[in-house]
Amino acid sequence: MAILSKHSPSACQTLLGLALMVSTLGAQAEIEARIQLALEGKLAQATAGWEQLQARYPNNGSLLYLEALVKSDGDEAVTLYRRLIQLHPSSPYADDAMLKVGEYLYARGLYTQSARQLKQIPVHYPRSDLIYPSIRMFLNAMLVSGEKDTARFYAQVFSRKYPDIVFDLKTGRAVSIPPELKKKSAPVPGSRRTTEARPAGRQPEVARLQLGAFVDRANALRLIRQLESLNYQMRIDKRRNMYVVTAVGFISERDARVAGQLLKDNYGIDFLVVKAP
Numbered sequence: 001m002a003i004l005s006k007h008s009p010s011a012c013q014t015l016l017g018l019a020l021m022v023s024t025l026g027a028q029a030e031i032e033a034r035i036q037l038a039l040e041g042k043l044a045q046a047t048a049g050w051e052q053l054q055a056r057y058p059n060n061g062s063l064l065y066l067e068a069l070v071k072s073d074g075d076e077a078v079t080l081y082r083r084l085i086q087l088h089p090s091s092p093y094a095d096d097a098m099l100k101v102g103e104y105l106y107a108r109g110l111y112t113q114s115a116r117q118l119k120q121i122p123v124h125y126p127r128s129d130l131i132y133p134s135i136r137m138f139l140n141a142m143l144v145s146g147e148k149d150t151a152r153f154y155a156q157v158f159s160r161k162y163p164d165i166v167f168d169l170k171t172g173r174a175v176s177i178p179p180e181l182k183k184k185s186a187p188v189p190g191s192r193r194t195t196e197a198r199p200a201g202r203q204p205e206v207a208r209l210q211l212g213a214f215v216d217r218a219n220a221l222r223l224i225r226q227l228e229s230l231n232y233q234m235r236i237d238k239r240r241n242m243y244v245v246t247a248v249g250f251i252s253e254r255d256a257r258v259a260g261q262l263l264k265d266n267y268g269i270d271f272l273v274v275k276a277p
Contacts, residue, residue, distance in 0.1 A: 031062045038069040059251050061088030078104050086232055087249055090258040095121050095128040106141055115141035124262050132165055136174040207256035209247040210272040217243045
């Protein structure tokens, strides 16, 4: 039988890692149970002991989602959803947050902004089970804003990518979806969500994405404007004779790397993960 010595750092690290994993899974289970209560309209139960909950799980993406769910003010909720999208792009709730922001903008008549937001779901999360409602509303937003040719173009693109969805290529609408897939088009806590790997301690900003360095400040500003619609918190720093564009606020290198890879895959933007100062 192998004996674990107190002088065996690898064994100690393994045990510590397992303890953190158990703690994280417990946190996720508790928060997801509260999310289910919020979706059932049981807001008092979902937010019971809110200050203690925040103290136990600070900077947790799922808790941020819960906070947005229970907000009665639409603007405040959207601010929280946008923060979730930016800081936790690998969160199991990021795609739902994108859809909710798109729905809110659509309801306010901001159809172009809504379309820009909704298009991110098939681009960034092509396997999301929210693909159908996001595409349907995206195409409707394009049509309402007068972009009929663009809607028809995207209907053709999506019809090839998602053959299970029925599109009217003449009007540019997503017409229907098979019943067995329609059941998957709405978020169901516990079935569509995966565990978010998030330790339980306080986590300040630890990582940033360096996305470009330019001699001309106008080029740096152009890149920032390009990324504003993707909800990243951007900044420009002058270093010697260069203007460096950076996305800030990531609480883990993993989230920063996921966001960087999405930008590279979908927009051709190279990135470098750097530690926050």
